[in-house]
Amino acid sequence: MIDYNNPAVRYYQQVSDECIHYLSIDGVIFGFHQNQLNVLLLRWKGTNEWSLPGGFIKKKESVDEAAQRVMQERTGLDKLYLQQFHVFGEATRYDQEETWRKTTIPLQHIKWSERTISLGYYALVEHSKVVPSPDFLTDECRWWPLNEIPSLLFDHNHIIDVAIQSLRKQLTDQPISHLLPETFTIPELQRLHETILGYPLDARNFYKKVMASGTLERLSERRAGTPHKAPYLYRFAGTGHDAVG
Template identity: 80%
Template sequence: MDYNQPTKNFQKEVAEQCIRYLSIDGVIFGFHQNQLNVLLLRWKGTNEWCLPGGFIRKTESVDEAAERVMQERTGLNELFLQQFHVFGAVVRYDQDAVWRKINLNVDADSWSERTISIGYYALVEHSKVVPTPDFLTEECRWWPLDEVPGLLFDHNHIIEVATRALRRQLNDQPISHLLPESFTIPELQRLHETILGHPLDARNFYKKMMASGTLERLTERRAGTPHKAPYLYRFTRSESQA
């Protein structure tokens, strides 16, 4: 299949409508079956994967560009986004090698030799996402964080930096966005353990969460468990809307 014309149109649009040397790279986190997942794209005609991203239009702010990029890939209108790093090394990756892998015929006159990327991560409820590729890619799907393949550009490094930022900011971020509306305390604990990468003491975790004032217990219990049905909880309105 010939992708040359769409690629030429894309490069023309970037040259005319976007800030060529400034882009967004997005790490979209979802939590499913006790795994922290990230959303990745596969380039057309290849088995090469990358993060969602895009250039910033001349008529939009950086935050607006990040929101647009994430919305187009997830189908979600309301997203929690956090800017976490600027990637501006002089040489971030081998451009020629990347272009060869994805069969991208780059017009040097419409493409910047150097691009600075602003990294954002998004926290989303896994079940609500509709993974959607763009016109340069043909597959968009979730990958478990510990199974992410070698990615194009410097995107493995970007995921590592985003994960470290999420861990550092865990207590200050509304991780309610990663969970369904109601959940059990063990389910919430497993989410914390997955993000942090180590186990937590169940009794201390329960005391800490209840003392935080961010949870309220519901009258319903989780049915179908092998032991006594645990109570369901939800985040308070102020926490879930943060």
């Protein structure tokens, strides 16, 4: 009954041997581009169906390491800033049959496919450094602006919603740098915060706030090539990008 000539089936067979059953990782990889939050999505082979990148945990690897590995493969970046934000552990998270049909992959042949508990991680990456790479099951990997994301496979639209809420909560605690290049200007940082929060901020108050945080370091250079007054460049004083895993 099982078609071992089907590459997807062989892939899942390998996963089944090497990885922990019933458990997966789903990654919401955020990028910031043209004043929009983007999420990296994958299009499944031979279909027009999209999903979040994800993967499985090898038996001798920590959960954080697994998340690093999975996200690294899709972005080409290492030492990603990762945050574990929720466990999706419902016994029935989505319509199984509908999913099998949409993916055209005989997922029902995987012996533990009847149920998966997913660990939700989000990653904050520098948009321009990412080289989106599809995985074994997908044809295409690309950025989607948050407000254009289509209906996704599994419960991945819901997972993105929860990720954004967590990201907003994190933002109220500390300024976020990981979505910007090493050096950036205060107005750029403000645009980022406005985009995540979804409402405009006062430039003077924003300036005071980020300065009060004590984590920013002003460089002597200014941003060149801007049409108007050249803004100063800043850098986060913390050693930069401390990551999970």
